[in-house]
Amino acid sequence: MATRTAKGAETRLRIIRAAADLFHKQGVAATSPDQVIAASGTGKSQFYHYFGSKEGLVHEVLQTWLEAVRGGTYPADPAIESWRDLEQWFRAHAKWQKRFQMTRGCPLGTIGNGLTADDELVRQDLTLIFEVMRNKLAAFFIREKAAGRLAAAASEQALADFCLATVEGAMLMGRIGRSSALVDSTIDEALAHLRSYVPSP
Protein backbone atom coordinates (compact mmCIF):
# COMPACT_ATOMS: atom_id res chain seq x y z
CA MET A 1 0.00 0.00 0.00
CA ALA A 2 2.85 2.36 0.91
CA THR A 3 4.56 1.48 -2.37
CA ARG A 4 1.38 2.10 -4.25
CA THR A 5 0.94 5.53 -2.64
CA ALA A 6 4.55 6.50 -3.24
CA LYS A 7 4.23 5.36 -6.84
CA GLY A 8 1.02 7.34 -7.19
CA ALA A 9 2.65 10.48 -5.85
CA GLU A 10 5.51 10.00 -8.29
CA THR A 11 3.12 9.58 -11.23
CA ARG A 12 1.24 12.71 -10.18
CA LEU A 13 4.49 14.67 -9.98
CA ARG A 14 5.63 13.39 -13.39
CA ILE A 15 2.40 14.66 -14.93
CA ILE A 16 2.76 18.04 -13.18
CA ARG A 17 6.36 18.43 -14.36
CA ALA A 18 5.53 17.53 -17.95
CA ALA A 19 2.56 19.92 -17.93
CA ALA A 20 4.57 22.77 -16.39
CA ASP A 21 7.15 22.34 -19.13
CA LEU A 22 4.55 22.28 -21.94
CA PHE A 23 2.67 25.29 -20.52
CA HIS A 24 5.97 27.19 -20.32
CA LYS A 25 6.86 26.20 -23.87
CA GLN A 26 3.58 26.75 -25.69
CA GLY A 27 0.97 28.07 -23.25
CA VAL A 28 -2.05 26.38 -21.71
CA ALA A 29 -4.51 26.75 -24.59
CA ALA A 30 -2.17 25.02 -27.07
CA THR A 31 -1.52 22.10 -24.69
CA SER A 32 -3.90 19.12 -24.78
CA PRO A 33 -4.26 16.43 -22.10
CA ASP A 34 -3.00 13.93 -24.69
CA GLN A 35 0.24 15.89 -25.10
CA VAL A 36 0.77 15.93 -21.34
CA ILE A 37 0.04 12.21 -21.09
CA ALA A 38 2.52 11.46 -23.89
CA ALA A 39 5.22 13.77 -22.49
CA SER A 40 4.90 12.30 -18.99
CA GLY A 41 4.78 8.70 -20.18
CA THR A 42 1.65 8.06 -18.13
CA GLY A 43 -1.87 6.99 -19.06
CA LYS A 44 -5.21 8.66 -19.67
CA SER A 45 -6.80 7.01 -16.63
CA GLN A 46 -3.98 8.24 -14.37
CA PHE A 47 -4.29 11.77 -15.75
CA TYR A 48 -8.03 11.96 -15.07
CA HIS A 49 -7.68 10.15 -11.74
CA TYR A 50 -5.26 12.76 -10.40
CA PHE A 51 -6.49 15.95 -12.07
CA GLY A 52 -10.05 15.47 -13.32
CA SER A 53 -9.58 17.94 -16.18
CA LYS A 54 -7.05 20.25 -17.82
CA GLU A 55 -8.31 23.08 -15.58
CA GLY A 56 -7.57 20.91 -12.54
CA LEU A 57 -4.08 20.29 -13.87
CA VAL A 58 -3.35 24.00 -14.45
CA HIS A 59 -4.42 24.67 -10.88
CA GLU A 60 -2.09 21.94 -9.55
CA VAL A 61 0.83 23.19 -11.66
CA LEU A 62 0.32 26.66 -10.18
CA GLN A 63 0.07 25.22 -6.66
CA THR A 64 3.46 23.63 -7.31
CA TRP A 65 4.93 26.96 -8.47
CA LEU A 66 3.43 28.62 -5.38
CA GLU A 67 5.12 26.09 -3.12
CA ALA A 68 8.42 26.72 -4.91
CA VAL A 69 8.10 30.49 -4.48
CA ARG A 70 7.18 30.09 -0.80
CA GLY A 71 9.86 27.51 -0.13
CA GLY A 72 12.68 29.33 -1.90
CA THR A 73 13.16 26.80 -4.70
CA TYR A 74 11.72 28.96 -7.49
CA PRO A 75 14.45 29.52 -10.12
CA ALA A 76 14.40 33.26 -9.38
CA ASP A 77 14.02 33.36 -5.59
CA PRO A 78 12.45 36.68 -4.54
CA ALA A 79 13.82 36.45 -0.96
CA ILE A 80 16.12 39.49 -1.14
CA GLU A 81 18.64 40.47 1.54
CA SER A 82 20.79 42.97 -0.35
CA TRP A 83 21.05 45.02 -3.54
CA ARG A 84 23.29 42.26 -4.82
CA ASP A 85 20.49 39.71 -4.23
CA LEU A 86 18.06 42.00 -6.01
CA GLU A 87 20.33 42.25 -9.04
CA GLN A 88 20.75 38.46 -8.98
CA TRP A 89 16.98 38.03 -8.84
CA PHE A 90 16.64 40.15 -12.00
CA ARG A 91 19.53 38.40 -13.76
CA ALA A 92 18.21 34.93 -12.81
CA HIS A 93 15.21 35.55 -15.08
CA ALA A 94 17.48 36.50 -17.97
CA LYS A 95 19.67 33.41 -17.40
CA TRP A 96 16.62 31.17 -17.21
CA GLN A 97 15.41 32.51 -20.53
CA LYS A 98 18.81 32.06 -22.16
CA ARG A 99 18.74 28.38 -21.17
CA PHE A 100 15.80 28.05 -23.57
CA GLN A 101 17.53 30.05 -26.32
CA MET A 102 15.08 32.90 -25.72
CA THR A 103 12.18 30.79 -27.07
CA ARG A 104 10.23 30.99 -23.79
CA GLY A 105 9.02 33.77 -21.54
CA CYS A 106 8.21 33.60 -17.84
CA PRO A 107 6.20 30.42 -17.10
CA LEU A 108 3.78 32.40 -14.92
CA GLY A 109 3.48 35.33 -17.34
CA THR A 110 2.83 32.92 -20.21
CA ILE A 111 -0.07 31.37 -18.31
CA GLY A 112 -1.28 34.84 -17.29
CA ASN A 113 -1.33 36.17 -20.81
CA GLY A 114 -3.45 33.24 -21.95
CA LEU A 115 -6.15 33.84 -19.33
CA THR A 116 -9.74 34.15 -20.44
CA ALA A 117 -12.73 35.40 -18.47
CA ASP A 118 -13.59 31.79 -17.55
CA ASP A 119 -10.26 31.11 -15.86
CA GLU A 120 -11.07 32.74 -12.55
CA LEU A 121 -9.44 29.99 -10.48
CA VAL A 122 -6.22 30.18 -12.51
CA ARG A 123 -6.21 33.97 -12.29
CA GLN A 124 -6.53 33.77 -8.52
CA ASP A 125 -3.72 31.21 -8.36
CA LEU A 126 -1.46 33.57 -10.30
CA THR A 127 -2.55 36.56 -8.21
CA LEU A 128 -1.58 34.69 -5.07
CA ILE A 129 1.83 33.66 -6.44
CA PHE A 130 2.63 37.24 -7.47
CA GLU A 131 1.35 38.48 -4.10
CA VAL A 132 3.85 36.24 -2.32
CA MET A 133 6.64 37.41 -4.66
CA ARG A 134 5.63 41.07 -4.20
CA ASN A 135 5.67 40.76 -0.41
CA LYS A 136 9.09 39.14 -0.44
CA LEU A 137 10.46 41.91 -2.68
CA ALA A 138 8.71 44.64 -0.69
CA ALA A 139 10.19 43.29 2.56
CA PHE A 140 13.65 44.21 1.28
CA PHE A 141 12.61 47.77 0.43
CA ILE A 142 10.81 48.09 3.81
CA ARG A 143 13.96 47.03 5.67
CA GLU A 144 16.14 49.40 3.65
CA LYS A 145 13.80 52.31 4.28
CA ALA A 146 13.58 51.54 8.01
CA ALA A 147 17.37 51.63 8.13
CA GLY A 148 17.43 55.01 6.37
CA ARG A 149 19.00 53.53 3.25
CA LEU A 150 16.03 54.21 0.96
CA ALA A 151 14.37 57.57 0.27
CA ALA A 152 11.37 58.20 2.53
CA ALA A 153 9.33 59.13 -0.57
CA ALA A 154 9.73 55.65 -2.06
CA SER A 155 6.69 53.36 -1.94
CA GLU A 156 7.97 49.90 -1.09
CA GLN A 157 4.92 48.20 -2.65
CA ALA A 158 5.19 50.27 -5.84
CA LEU A 159 8.88 49.38 -6.17
CA ALA A 160 8.07 45.69 -5.72
CA ASP A 161 5.36 45.94 -8.39
CA PHE A 162 7.82 47.78 -10.63
CA CYS A 163 10.33 44.91 -10.24
CA LEU A 164 7.74 42.30 -11.22
CA ALA A 165 6.34 44.29 -14.13
CA THR A 166 9.73 45.12 -15.65
CA VAL A 167 10.88 41.51 -15.35
CA GLU A 168 7.68 40.25 -16.98
CA GLY A 169 7.84 42.85 -19.73
CA ALA A 170 11.54 42.27 -20.38
CA MET A 171 11.03 38.51 -20.70
CA LEU A 172 8.10 38.97 -23.05
CA MET A 173 9.97 41.41 -25.30
CA GLY A 174 13.08 39.23 -25.14
CA ARG A 175 11.09 36.23 -26.25
CA ILE A 176 9.41 38.04 -29.13
CA GLY A 177 12.67 39.55 -30.36
CA ARG A 178 14.73 36.44 -29.40
CA SER A 179 17.10 38.95 -27.85
CA SER A 180 18.82 38.59 -24.50
CA ALA A 181 20.49 42.00 -24.98
CA LEU A 182 17.05 43.59 -24.83
CA VAL A 183 16.31 41.82 -21.53
CA ASP A 184 19.67 42.84 -20.07
CA SER A 185 19.28 46.50 -21.03
CA THR A 186 15.77 46.71 -19.55
CA ILE A 187 17.06 45.15 -16.32
CA ASP A 188 19.93 47.69 -16.28
CA GLU A 189 17.44 50.57 -16.57
CA ALA A 190 15.16 49.09 -13.89
CA LEU A 191 18.06 48.64 -11.47
CA ALA A 192 19.30 52.19 -12.13
CA HIS A 193 15.84 53.45 -11.26
CA LEU A 194 15.60 51.41 -8.05
CA ARG A 195 19.09 52.53 -6.95
CA SER A 196 18.09 56.15 -7.51
CA TYR A 197 16.08 55.83 -4.27
CA VAL A 198 19.26 55.19 -2.28
CA PRO A 199 20.21 58.49 -0.62
CA SER A 200 23.67 59.75 -1.55
CA PRO A 201 26.03 59.45 1.39
Added chain:
Amino acid sequence: MATRTAKGAETRLRIIRAAADLFHKQGVAATSPDQVIAASGTGKSQFYHYFGSKEGLVHEVLQTWLEAVRGGTYPADPAIESWRDLEQWFRAHAKWQKRFQMTRGCPLGTIGNGLTADDELVRQDLTLIFEVMRNKLAAFFIREKAAGRLAAAASEQALADFCLATVEGAMLMGRIGRSSALVDSTIDEALAHLRSYVPSP
Protein backbone atom coordinates in the same frame (compact mmCIF):
# COMPACT_ATOMS: atom_id res chain seq x y z
CA MET B 1 -17.59 43.92 -60.39
CA ALA B 2 -16.58 47.03 -58.45
CA THR B 3 -19.38 46.35 -55.97
CA ARG B 4 -18.23 42.77 -55.63
CA THR B 5 -14.66 43.84 -54.91
CA ALA B 6 -15.72 46.48 -52.38
CA LYS B 7 -17.98 43.94 -50.72
CA GLY B 8 -15.13 41.44 -50.66
CA ALA B 9 -12.81 43.96 -49.02
CA GLU B 10 -15.47 44.70 -46.45
CA THR B 11 -15.96 40.99 -45.65
CA ARG B 12 -12.20 40.53 -45.32
CA LEU B 13 -11.99 43.50 -42.94
CA ARG B 14 -14.91 42.21 -40.88
CA ILE B 15 -13.12 38.90 -40.41
CA ILE B 16 -9.87 40.67 -39.46
CA ARG B 17 -11.65 42.87 -36.91
CA ALA B 18 -13.50 39.98 -35.31
CA ALA B 19 -10.28 37.95 -35.16
CA ALA B 20 -8.25 40.83 -33.68
CA ASP B 21 -10.88 41.19 -30.97
CA LEU B 22 -10.94 37.45 -30.16
CA PHE B 23 -7.12 37.20 -30.14
CA HIS B 24 -7.01 40.19 -27.78
CA LYS B 25 -9.66 38.65 -25.54
CA GLN B 26 -8.50 35.03 -25.33
CA GLY B 27 -5.30 34.58 -27.30
CA VAL B 28 -4.65 32.89 -30.63
CA ALA B 29 -4.47 29.27 -29.46
CA ALA B 30 -7.91 29.43 -27.81
CA THR B 31 -9.53 30.96 -30.91
CA SER B 32 -10.89 28.63 -33.61
CA PRO B 33 -11.72 29.61 -37.19
CA ASP B 34 -15.36 28.73 -36.37
CA GLN B 35 -15.41 31.30 -33.58
CA VAL B 36 -14.04 33.97 -35.91
CA ILE B 37 -16.57 33.05 -38.60
CA ALA B 38 -19.44 33.26 -36.08
CA ALA B 39 -18.23 36.53 -34.55
CA SER B 40 -17.80 38.17 -37.96
CA GLY B 41 -21.11 36.88 -39.33
CA THR B 42 -19.35 35.54 -42.43
CA GLY B 43 -19.03 32.05 -43.88
CA LYS B 44 -16.48 29.26 -43.89
CA SER B 45 -15.82 29.58 -47.60
CA GLN B 46 -15.16 33.32 -47.27
CA PHE B 47 -12.79 32.72 -44.36
CA TYR B 48 -10.70 30.20 -46.28
CA HIS B 49 -10.91 32.21 -49.50
CA TYR B 50 -9.35 35.27 -47.86
CA PHE B 51 -6.97 33.72 -45.33
CA GLY B 52 -6.31 30.08 -46.24
CA SER B 53 -5.74 29.08 -42.61
CA LYS B 54 -5.70 30.42 -39.06
CA GLU B 55 -1.96 31.12 -39.44
CA GLY B 56 -2.75 33.23 -42.51
CA LEU B 57 -5.35 35.12 -40.50
CA VAL B 58 -2.96 35.84 -37.59
CA HIS B 59 -0.47 37.22 -40.11
CA GLU B 60 -3.12 39.49 -41.67
CA VAL B 61 -4.30 40.72 -38.25
CA LEU B 62 -0.70 41.65 -37.43
CA GLN B 63 -0.27 43.35 -40.80
CA THR B 64 -3.31 45.46 -39.89
CA TRP B 65 -1.78 46.37 -36.50
CA LEU B 66 1.48 47.23 -38.28
CA GLU B 67 -0.34 49.58 -40.64
CA ALA B 68 -2.05 51.21 -37.65
CA VAL B 69 1.27 51.73 -35.84
CA ARG B 70 2.89 53.11 -39.01
CA GLY B 71 -0.09 55.30 -39.89
CA GLY B 72 -0.62 56.73 -36.41
CA THR B 73 -4.02 55.13 -35.80
CA TYR B 74 -2.81 52.61 -33.18
CA PRO B 75 -4.68 53.29 -29.91
CA ALA B 76 -1.38 54.19 -28.21
CA ASP B 77 0.44 56.14 -30.92
CA PRO B 78 4.21 55.97 -30.32
CA ALA B 79 4.93 59.14 -32.34
CA ILE B 80 6.24 61.26 -29.47
CA GLU B 81 7.00 64.99 -29.69
CA SER B 82 7.22 65.92 -26.02
CA TRP B 83 7.41 64.50 -22.49
CA ARG B 84 3.70 65.13 -22.30
CA ASP B 85 3.15 62.94 -25.38
CA LEU B 86 5.31 60.26 -23.81
CA GLU B 87 3.25 60.28 -20.63
CA GLN B 88 0.08 60.15 -22.75
CA TRP B 89 1.47 57.18 -24.67
CA PHE B 90 2.01 55.32 -21.38
CA ARG B 91 -1.40 56.33 -20.00
CA ALA B 92 -3.19 55.40 -23.26
CA HIS B 93 -2.30 51.76 -22.58
CA ALA B 94 -3.77 51.96 -19.08
CA LYS B 95 -6.94 53.62 -20.40
CA TRP B 96 -7.29 51.02 -23.14
CA GLN B 97 -7.06 48.27 -20.56
CA LYS B 98 -9.61 49.93 -18.28
CA ARG B 99 -12.09 49.98 -21.16
CA PHE B 100 -12.03 46.18 -20.94
CA GLN B 101 -12.38 46.18 -17.13
CA MET B 102 -8.77 44.96 -16.88
CA THR B 103 -9.71 41.60 -18.42
CA ARG B 104 -7.33 42.01 -21.36
CA GLY B 105 -3.65 42.77 -21.76
CA CYS B 106 -1.88 44.29 -24.75
CA PRO B 107 -3.20 42.72 -27.98
CA LEU B 108 0.34 42.34 -29.31
CA GLY B 109 1.79 41.07 -26.04
CA THR B 110 -1.01 38.52 -25.77
CA ILE B 111 -0.16 37.14 -29.20
CA GLY B 112 3.55 37.26 -28.33
CA ASN B 113 3.16 35.30 -25.13
CA GLY B 114 1.30 32.56 -26.98
CA LEU B 115 4.06 32.04 -29.55
CA THR B 116 5.46 28.57 -30.10
CA ALA B 117 8.60 27.53 -31.94
CA ASP B 118 6.51 26.90 -35.09
CA ASP B 119 5.17 30.47 -35.28
CA GLU B 120 8.21 32.01 -36.93
CA LEU B 121 6.17 34.18 -39.31
CA VAL B 122 4.02 35.54 -36.47
CA ARG B 123 7.13 36.19 -34.36
CA GLN B 124 8.67 38.14 -37.22
CA ASP B 125 5.45 40.13 -37.67
CA LEU B 126 5.53 41.09 -33.98
CA THR B 127 9.25 41.86 -34.09
CA LEU B 128 8.64 44.25 -36.98
CA ILE B 129 5.74 45.99 -35.22
CA PHE B 130 7.80 46.48 -32.05
CA GLU B 131 10.75 47.64 -34.16
CA VAL B 132 8.60 50.39 -35.68
CA MET B 133 7.34 51.38 -32.22
CA ARG B 134 10.86 51.32 -30.77
CA ASN B 135 12.19 53.56 -33.56
CA LYS B 136 9.36 56.06 -33.07
CA LEU B 137 10.01 56.18 -29.31
CA ALA B 138 13.79 56.33 -29.78
CA ALA B 139 13.40 59.27 -32.21
CA PHE B 140 12.06 61.37 -29.33
CA PHE B 141 15.01 60.52 -27.08
CA ILE B 142 17.45 61.14 -29.97
CA ARG B 143 16.00 64.61 -30.57
CA GLU B 144 16.05 65.44 -26.86
CA LYS B 145 19.67 64.35 -26.56
CA ALA B 146 20.70 66.30 -29.66
CA ALA B 147 19.12 69.39 -28.11
CA GLY B 148 21.07 68.83 -24.87
CA ARG B 149 17.91 68.02 -22.96
CA LEU B 150 18.81 64.41 -22.21
CA ALA B 151 21.93 63.11 -20.42
CA ALA B 152 24.70 62.17 -22.84
CA ALA B 153 25.05 58.83 -21.01
CA ALA B 154 21.49 57.81 -21.89
CA SER B 155 21.08 55.16 -24.59
CA GLU B 156 18.12 56.21 -26.70
CA GLN B 157 17.48 52.65 -27.89
CA ALA B 158 17.68 51.24 -24.37
CA LEU B 159 15.20 53.85 -23.14
CA ALA B 160 12.81 52.99 -25.98
CA ASP B 161 13.10 49.28 -25.12
CA PHE B 162 12.54 50.14 -21.46
CA CYS B 163 9.30 51.99 -22.38
CA LEU B 164 7.98 49.02 -24.33
CA ALA B 165 8.98 46.42 -21.74
CA THR B 166 7.50 48.33 -18.79
CA VAL B 167 4.23 48.94 -20.64
CA GLU B 168 3.97 45.28 -21.61
CA GLY B 169 4.83 44.10 -18.11
CA ALA B 170 2.46 46.57 -16.46
CA MET B 171 -0.42 45.49 -18.69
CA LEU B 172 0.26 41.83 -18.02
CA MET B 173 0.43 42.29 -14.26
CA GLY B 174 -2.62 44.57 -14.35
CA ARG B 175 -4.58 41.94 -16.19
CA ILE B 176 -3.59 39.11 -13.84
CA GLY B 177 -4.36 41.19 -10.74
CA ARG B 178 -7.36 42.98 -12.36
CA SER B 179 -5.75 46.12 -10.98
CA SER B 180 -5.40 49.42 -12.80
CA ALA B 181 -3.64 50.92 -9.74
CA LEU B 182 -0.80 48.49 -10.34
CA VAL B 183 -0.49 49.63 -13.96
CA ASP B 184 -0.56 53.28 -12.96
CA SER B 185 2.11 52.90 -10.29
CA THR B 186 4.44 51.02 -12.64
CA ILE B 187 3.98 53.73 -15.26
CA ASP B 188 4.75 56.38 -12.59
CA GLU B 189 8.01 54.63 -11.71
CA ALA B 190 8.95 54.22 -15.37
CA LEU B 191 8.32 57.90 -16.11
CA ALA B 192 10.30 58.95 -13.02
CA HIS B 193 13.21 56.90 -14.32
CA LEU B 194 13.04 58.34 -17.84
CA ARG B 195 12.84 61.90 -16.49
CA SER B 196 15.93 61.28 -14.35
CA TYR B 197 17.90 61.54 -17.62
CA VAL B 198 16.80 65.16 -18.05
CA PRO B 199 19.69 67.34 -16.83
CA SER B 200 18.76 69.72 -14.00
CA PRO B 201 18.71 73.30 -15.21
